Amino acid sequence: MAVTSTYTVTGMTCSHCVQAVSGEISTLPGVADVRVDLASGAVTVTSAVPLADEAVRAAVDEAGYELANA
Numbered sequence: 326m327a328v329t330s331t332y333t334v335t336g337m338t339c340s341h342c343v344q345a346v347s348g349e350i351s352t353l354p355g356v357a358d359v360r361v362d363l364a365s366g367a368v369t370v371t372s373a374v375p376l377a378d379e380a381v382r383a384a385v386d387e388a389g390y391e392l393a394n395a
Contacts, residue, residue, distance in 0.1 A: 327357060328375050332368045333393040334385055337361070345388040353380055366393070 334346055346368060347359040355373040362368075368385075370376065378392075385392045 327371050327373065329369060329371050330376060330381075332370070332381055332385075333366045334361075334368050334390050335366055335393050336390040337363055337366060339363075342388075342390065346385060346390055349384040349388040350381065353384055 337343060337346060340363070343361040343363050347361050350356060350359045350368065350370055353372070353376060355376070356370060357373060358371040360369040370381070382392045
């Protein structure tokens, strides 16, 4: 069963930002799909298992952006 989680990423301003964030999150184990809404900063991740918030935070940080606190 797939798990869908939504995060808010700050600092994204263009399509390159979207590609960087989605590319890093896509490398996390179990991630099947990443959808990014540039206007709102919402990142919706579909994965096979629940993702650790710290893993997502690290991936977003690696892309050069910041995960907003929930």
